[in-house]
Amino acid sequence: VGARELALGSAEVLxxxxxxxxxxxxxxxxxxxxxxxxxLHERMVLDLAxxxxxxxEEAKDLAQDAFLQVYKTLxxxxxxxxxxxxxxxxxLNLSRNRLxxxxxxxxAQSCPIDALAPAEEAQVxxxxxxxxxxxxxxxxxxxxQSALLRLPFEQRAILLLREAxxxxxxEIALSLGVREGTVKSRLARARDALRRELTGAVARGVAE
Amino acid sequence: xxxxxxxxSLSERRDGSLPPALQGQVDAHLAACARCxxxxxxxxxxxxxxxxxxHLEGSIVSDVLARLEVETRGPGLRLLYxxxxxxxxxxxxxxxxxxxxxxxxxxxxxxxxxxxxxxxxVLAWLDVPTVRQRGATPLDLAQETEGNVFIETVIGPDxxxxxxxxxxxxxxxxxxxxxxxxxDRYDPAILRGHPVAVSVFRLVSHVDVFPPES
Numbered sequence: 285v286g287a288r289e290l291a292l293g294s295a296e297v298l299x300x301x302x303x304x305x306x307x308x309x310x311x312x313x314x315x316x317x318x319x320x321x322x323x324l325h326e327r328m329v330l331d332l333a334x335x336x337x338x339x340x341e342e343a344k345d346l347a348q349d350a351f352l353q354v355y356k357t358l359x360x361x362x363x364x365x366x367x368x369x370x371x372x373x374x375x376l377n378l379s380r381n382r383l384x385x386x387x388x389x390x391x392a393q394s395c396p397i398d399a400l401a402p403a404e405e406a407q408v409x410x411x412x413x414x415x416x417x418x419x420x421x422x423x424x425x426x427x428x429q430s431a432l433l434r435l436p437f438e439q440r441a442i443l444l445l446r447e448a449x450x451x452x453x454x455e456i457a458l459s460l461g462v463r464e465g466t467v468k469s470r471l472a473r474a475r476d477a478l479r480r481e482l483t484g485a486v487a488r489g490v491a492e
Numbered sequence: 493x494x495x496x497x498x499x500x501s502l503s504e505r506r507d508g509s510l511p512p513a514l515q516g517q518v519d520a521h522l523a524a525c526a527r528c529x530x531x532x533x534x535x536x537x538x539x540x541x542x543x544x545x546x547h548l549e550g551s552i553v554s555d556v557l558a559r560l561e562v563e564t565r566g567p568g569l570r571l572l573y574x575x576x577x578x579x580x581x582x583x584x585x586x587x588x589x590x591x592x593x594x595x596x597x598x599x600x601x602x603x604x605x606x607x608x609x610x611x612x613x614v615l616a617w618l619d620v621p622t623v624r625q626r627g628a629t630p631l632d633l634a635q636e637t638e639g640n641v642f643i644e645t646v647i648g649p650d651x652x653x654x655x656x657x658x659x660x661x662x663x664x665x666x667x668x669x670x671x672x673x674x675x676d677r678y679d680p681a682i683l684r685g686h687p688v689a690v691s692v693f694r695l696v697s698h699v700d701v702f703p704p705e706s
Contacts, residue, residue, distance in 0.1 A: 315557065315560070318557070318560070319553055319557055322552070322553045322556050322557075323551070323553050326551060326552055326553060327547075330547075330548040330550075330552065331545075331547055331548055333548075334546070334547075334548040335545055340548060343548055344548070344550070344552060344555075347552055348552055348555055348556050348559055351552070351556045352556065352559060352560060352563065355560055421544045422544070422546075424541045424544050425541065425544035425545045425546055426546065427541070428538065428541035428542055428544070428545060429545050429546060432542075432545075443539075443542065444542070447539050447542035447543070448542045448543065448545055453507075468503075468504070468509075471503055471507075472500070472502075472503035472504070475502075475503050475506075475535060475538075475539060476499075476502075476503070476535075478538055478539075479531070479534055479535050479538045482534075482538050482541075483534065
């Protein structure tokens, strides 16, 4: 069965079956089950990768790497955390490694927000809100994303997991491999750093 | 409550994880302090902005499966030969049979088959020459030589002594003995029905024997 057929056929089986059944089928090497798993989690993986890296193509590439790693290491998944938390952990590790790789090669880590593709504009425009509100939300999102990319990786990751992905502190602790108390203190610092970053950006804009 | 303590508590306040008593103190401080209230609202606005971050559209399911197929297939050999075996289902059994036959042949040649023994040494079929006519009597021999002499005698196909030489011992003293021995006549050695020339090696020892005195 070709990859394209699997991708097309996966949609109809997304609704059925609990996660444990899906995991069991994936661990037995069932490609259709794996296609289902990818389809279930691709949105969160793509968004997290894009927000961590700030680069569309790199994020897509990293998301593919993450799912391949999920497939290869699925046999070692013991279910002590949820599958979602485990996938987050893989994405975070891969993103951290990729940013280190860029740093060694002195590559810029952020992309200009103006480079957002028309896909995002179209998505915002389809919401049931006024064009003014849609434009404001888009502008705020771009400003926050820009400020986020200026934060250290760990702070960026913890903010995204808590605020954008709505993970609890316990889940974040599992994803990052740290204690829950550490997550809380880092989260407070990260929130303050982002607020300062945005305040500084506004002050710079006023000065200009 | 001091401003710095209130600002430190803003993160936990947002999460709703402050103890009730402390929550009350922070709320009271924010109601009284415009600077901290502004910081709290700024924080809330900032963090709410994280929900409006741009999304990455598109699906990667087919891309992931394509990469998975390539990576799990391994080297290109399987791709190259899979279709051949599928198209010719008898190829694999034939190859297996041929391999078995070859293995049996190699095993047989190595361990089971013993080639015919090489021809036995020539001497095994050789009828050694025997003396037909002596040229000297044993007494002559005893008188003519002295000590030990190792002699090679080449006896020709006609039974005559073709060559005689001393290999070890007193050659000069053995000359009369050799002259006598060269007169011997032999029945020649026979190899596969034909008379052949051979070499005969012998050790001649001389012992003085004196008759008892009367």
